[in-house]
Amino acid sequence: MPITPNEALYGFAAPALVAAAIFWIAQRFLSAEARERWPAALAIAAGFTISYALLQLGPWSPTSHWHWTPYALFLTALIGPVAAANGITLVERVLLYFAAVWIAAWFIVPTYADLEPSRTVHLIVWPLWMLAIAVPLDGLSRRMNGPWLPAIVTISLAAGMVVILLSGNAKLMQILGMGFAAMVGVTLVSLLSKEKPALLGAALPVTLLSGGYLLDARVQSFSEIPLICYLLPTLAPALLWIGLWKPLAERPGFSGVLLRTLLPIIACIVAVAVAIWTERDSFNEY
Numbered sequence: 001m002p003i004t005p006n007e008a009l010y011g012f013a014a015p016a017l018v019a020a021a022i023f024w025i026a027q028r029f030l031s032a033e034a035r036e037r038w039p040a041a042l043a044i045a046a047g048f049t050i051s052y053a054l055l056q057l058g059p060w061s062p063t064s065h066w067h068w069t070p071y072a073l074f075l076t077a078l079i080g081p082v083a084a085a086n087g088i089t090l091v092e093r094v095l096l097y098f099a100a101v102w103i104a105a106w107f108i109v110p111t112y113a114d115l116e117p118s119r120t121v122h123l124i125v126w127p128l129w130m131l132a133i134a135v136p137l138d139g140l141s142r143r144m145n146g147p148w149l150p151a152i153v154t155i156s157l158a159a160g161m162v163v164i165l166l167s168g169n170a171k172l173m174q175i176l177g178m179g180f181a182a183m184v185g186v187t188l189v190s191l192l193s194k195e196k197p198a199l200l201g202a203a204l205p206v207t208l209l210s211g212g213y214l215l216d217a218r219v220q221s222f223s224e225i226p227l228i229c230y231l232l233p234t235l236a237p238a239l240l241w242i243g244l245w246k247p248l249a250e251r252p253g254f255s256g257v258l259l260r261t262l263l264p265i266i267a268c269i270v271a272v273a274v275a276i277w278t279e280r281d282s283f284n285e286y
Contacts, residue, residue, distance in 0.1 A: 010054035011174060012181045019047030019185030027193060037084040037201035040186050044205045045077035047182030068107035069175060076100050076208050081201035094135060100204060101130040108212065126215065133211040136238040138203035143244060146194035150187040152237050152264045153199065153206055157183055159233040159268035160214050166275045167221040172213050179209035210234045225275045232271035236264040
């Protein structure tokens with residue numbers, strides 16, 4: 001599936017540049033408290049929406065489930081930073097997260113009559129799955145400053161794109177690709193502020209793009225790619241918690257960074273490798 005110049009410009013360059021600009025501006029001109037939790041969420045939502053508009057992916061008055069993506073993304077980009085405010089307890093944060101992802105699920109989950117599992121099952125499982133990803137990611141965003149967490153999230157989105165591409169769902173790959181491009185912009189700018197939390201407040205929008213659409217792609221795929229290939233990229237960033245284990249966390253230098261990030265990268269490689277192996281016969285058709 002060749003990529004046109006317009007798709008490269010509007011689907012990658014534009015969201016990356018817009019996200020980088022919004023992230024940089026927000027980190028410097030918002031109040032001291034707001035600049036810790038709003039920049040990444042705003043940047044991801046803005047980068048994605050600009051790309052969605054430039055590519056004219058769908059109407060702004062939704063007629064299909066995936067047309068609700070920009071609205072769902074802005075909802076999560078609003079709730080995420082609000083839930084990250086000082087004084088919000090973990091229980092309150094989880095309840096806010098669940099409310100946001102359930103509302104998103106109501107609009108994003110397909111309404112096909114032959115949807116398997118049923119829409120009712122999706123409206124139960126999908127929000128719980130999103131919550132299981134977003135809460136650990138939020139915890140990591142509070143402990144990890146600088147570019148490492150954004151970089152791992154970006155790698156996981158790239159792995160998810162490859163899996164979806166191999167599954168044959170070009171539209172969902174494009175949606176995830178715009179999120180990937182926005183995360184590239186956030187990651188690059190976070191290199192300039194290594195002592196600041198880069199993804200605080202952004203766990204929900206990242207989870208919507210990663211966990212939400214990878215699970216959606218699995219349900220809508222006729223490919224034989226196993227479920228684990230869709231799960232591993234989404235779960236990969238959470239493996240950074242192992243890197244916070246004291247013996248690894250205290251290891252200095254590049255070797256310490258490598259050991260702390262090795263497991264998430266391996267998870268992404270395994271997901272892509274298994275997907276490629278599963279679809280190996282289809283390559284012979286071209």
